[in-house]
Amino acid sequence: MEILKGIAASEGIGIGRVYLKVEAGPSFYEAKSAAEELAVFDAAVLAVAEDLKSLVESTRERMGAQQAAIFEAHQMMLEDPEYAGSIREAIEGGMPAPEAVNQVTGMFAELFKAMEDPYLRERAIDIQDIGRSLIGVIKGEKRFNPERLVNAVLVAEDLTPSDTALLSKDHVKAIVTVVGGATSHSAIIAKTLGIPAVMGVKEALSQLTDNSQVIVDGSTGEIFCQADEATYNAYQDKQKQHEAYLETLKVYIDQHTLTLDGKAIEVSANIAKPAEAKGAMAAGAEGIGLFRSEFIFMDRHQAPSEAEQFEAYKEALEAMAGKPVIIRTMDIGGDKQVSYLGMEKEENPFLGYRAIRYCLDHEAFFKTQLRALMRASVFGKLRIMVPMIATVAEVRAVKALLEAVKSELRSEGIAYSETVELGIMIEIPAAALKSAQLAKEVDFFSIGTNDLTQYTLAVDRMNANLSELYNPMDPAVLSLIQMTIANGHAAGIWVGMCGNASGNKTMIPLLLGMGLDEFSVSPASVTEVRKAIMHLSATDLRALANEALGLESAEAVKTLVDHWQSQ
Amino acid sequence: MKTVVIQNESGLHARPCSHIANMVKNVAGDVYLIKEGKPYNAKSIMSLMGMGVTKGTALEIECADPVVEESLYQFLSNLSE
Numbered sequence: 232m233e234i235l236k237g238i239a240a241s242e243g244i245g246i247g248r249v250y251l252k253v254e255a256g257p258s259f260y261e262a263k264s265a266a267e268e269l270a271v272f273d274a275a276v277l278a279v280a281e282d283l284k285s286l287v288e289s290t291r292e293r294m295g296a297q298q299a300a301i302f303e304a305h306q307m308m309l310e311d312p313e314y315a316g317s318i319r320e321a322i323e324g325g326m327p328a329p330e331a332v333n334q335v336t337g338m339f340a341e342l343f344k345a346m347e348d349p350y351l352r353e354r355a356i357d358i359q360d361i362g363r364s365l366i367g368v369i370k371g372e373k374r375f376n377p378e379r380l381v382n383a384v385l386v387a388e389d390l391t392p393s394d395t396a397l398l399s400k401d402h403v404k405a406i407v408t409v410v411g412g413a414t415s416h417s418a419i420i421a422k423t424l425g426i427p428a429v430m431g432v433k434e435a436l437s438q439l440t441d442n443s444q445v446i447v448d449g450s451t452g453e454i455f456c457q458a459d460e461a462t463y464n465a466y467q468d469k470q471k472q473h474e475a476y477l478e479t480l481k482v483y484i485d486q487h488t489l490t491l492d493g494k495a496i497e498v499s500a501n502i503a504k505p506a507e508a509k510g511a512m513a514a515g516a517e518g519i520g521l522f523r524s525e526f527i528f529m530d531r532h533q534a535p536s537e538a539e540q541f542e543a544y545k546e547a548l549e550a551m552a553g554k555p556v557i558i559r560t561m562d563i564g565g566d567k568q569v570s571y572l573g574m575e576k577e578e579n580p581f582l583g584y585r586a587i588r589y590c591l592d593h594e595a596f597f598k599t600q601l602r603a604l605m606r607a608s609v610f611g612k613l614r615i616m617v618p619m620i621a622t623v624a625e626v627r628a629v630k631a632l633l634e635a636v637k638s639e640l641r642s643e644g645i646a647y648s649e650t651v652e653l654g655i656m657i658e659i660p661a662a663a664l665k666s667a668q669l670a671k672e673v674d675f676f677s678i679g680t681n682d683l684t685q686y687t688l689a690v691d692r693m694n695a696n697l698s699e700l701y702n703p704m705d706p707a708v709l710s711l712i713q714m715t716i717a718n719g720h721a722a723g724i725w726v727g728m729c730g731n732a733s734g735n736k737t738m739i740p741l742l743l744g745m746g747l748d749e750f751s752v753s754p755a756s757v758t759e760v761r762k763a764i765m766h767l768s769a770t771d772l773r774a775l776a777n778e779a780l781g782l783e784s785a786e787a788v789k790t791l792v793d794h795w796q797s798q
Numbered sequence: 799m800k801t802v803v804i805q806n807e808s809g810l811h812a813r814p815c816s817h818i819a820n821m822v823k824n825v826a827g828d829v830y831l832i833k834e835g836k837p838y839n840a841k842s843i844m845s846l847m848g849m850g851v852t853k854g855t856a857l858e859i860e861c862a863d864p865v866v867e868e869s870l871y872q873f874l875s876n877l878s879e
Contacts, residue, residue, distance in 0.1 A: 304843070307820075313845045350808065
């Protein structure tokens with residue numbers, strides 16, 4: 232038995248057979264007569280068209296019409312008379328089918344690459360994508376279609392958004408990737424779907440063999456290959472226990488979160504795409520605590536229009552049926568980049584030109600988002616949240632823009648809700664330290680612990696060498712959290728948290744003791760966090776939280792809480 | 799033959815191109831958009847996108863069916879984001 236170790240990225244145990252997702256290299260192909268090659272090509276077009284059809288349908292269902300449009304364009308390109316026609320001509324002229332596809336695809340890709348318009352230049356990627364699929368089918372190589380997988384453990388270098396678009400727990404039992412960590416895009420998707428995942432397993436592609444049985448423990452980050460019977464049985468039991476445990480959590484889906492001492496808490500969900508709101512609702516979320524709007528801006532070649540954004544926000548608001556939805560304005564920069572915004576590569580992107588700093592400099596761009604948000608506000612209970620606030624002046628600038636947008640809408644006779652709350656993320660230490668001043672300007676705070684921790688401790692959360700230093704339980708981070716909550720309450724506003732820490736079992740008692748009002752977690756954790764909160768009393772925890780603030784280290788805090796919980 | 803000047807900020811991107819190709823794909827005979835004297839197959843999304851149409855580009859429409867020609871003209875003159 233061999234054990235590989237990686238970063239535990241999504242809880243649970245997955246047992247299945249390895250599916251290695253690797254880029255196909257060149258392989259031998261034996262060409263036949265022109266007529267036969269032509270038949271092979273036509274069959275390949277049909278097969279790829281079939282794949283695209285199901286991809287369009289399930290993408291539309293899961294991620295909305297905008298994302299599906301990408302694959303609809305692929306369909307049209309595949310059936311294009313010029314493209315397919317040129318390939319047929321080449322085959323009729325005696326060229327083997329794969330070579331003909333390769334050559335014609337290359338020709339069209341070059342044509343697009345030479346264009347002035349950056350959007351059209353990038354279409355070369357789509358054409359190459361189609362060419363690759365066709366050649367794969369012609370050569371009989373396996374095609375990646377997660378909907379056809381059975382009990383699979385998906386092993387890949389990394390997963391792209393189009394890979395994750397079709398993932399579901401029914402087909403994929405676990406995910407293992409070479410790159411990425413607990414806060415990467417793939418990890419967030421895995422958590423949202425409730426699929427166990429281990430990331431950052433450097434030797435995954437070389438050590439794991441296709442179709443071999445493996446056990447993935449997403450809670451410890453361990454992967455067991457060629458497990459002996461005892462281990463296999465033990466993990467199967469563990470998996471059953473975990474599933475039985477999840478079953479017991481179901482009673483918490485429809486409950487309102489009340490602490491033992493009667494304080495009402497909101498347990499809401501973090502989502503990245505409007506379509507995920509349905510899942511959050513089904514998981515029992517009392518609202519959306521963080522809708523990361525930047526995912527609407529990513530994986531595309533030009534900024535989404537006001538109409539497109541409006542549709543996305545409206546979809547999320549309608550799905551939540553009147554429950555509050557916090558939509559965070561675009562937070563791009565740092566680890567998230569998009570080509571069309573023309574942001575320069577920076578020495579220190581996390582300390583750089585990102586999120587609200589960029590938005591306030593690009594008023595027209597930011598106003599498009601604010602307009603789309605306000606127009607959507609009549610379809611539910613919208614709360615707008617602004618990331619990366621460091622100064623009071625930034626908040627006032629946002630408020631001025633929002634007022635301008637409202638008066639534009641009024642003069643155009645477009646309806647919007649008058650009760651939209653405006654809040655800010657507290658993720659920069661300066662904002663936590665100035666939370667008393669900031670609280671006078673807004674309707675709520677949401678503490679972003681991922682960035683607050685990295686900025687407070689000066690630890691790059693992407694740097695694996697520093698992962699031991701990165702800990703939201705450090706008393707310095709806890710002090711900033713406590714200060715933010717106290718200052719928020721003193722000004723009469725509510726305070727929530729949307730970072731990873733709000734779902735952490737050790738942190739929950741401390742946060743309740745400090746008076747946190749809202750916990751926003753991944754949809755899969757909603758019931759578990761609700762259950763934990765319903766067994767605690769906020770008043771009783773005040774002393775524990777105060778004691779934690781005076782300790783010397785994160786380890787000491789953990790020991791304190793563990794000891795308290797064991798009593 | 800009708801001539802139209804494209805007013806759309808981003809020229810002809812995937813969406814309008816796919817719309818045009820869909821409009822004419824079942825029309826009998828050839829349909830061309832002509833840019834600077836060079837004909838491009840209007841039934842082909844690749845050929846349309848490959849034209850590199852930007853705001854201000856003048857296009858001629860060549861189509862034997864006057865009804866289709868008119869609807870293409872209407873579509874191209876009223877393009878918006």
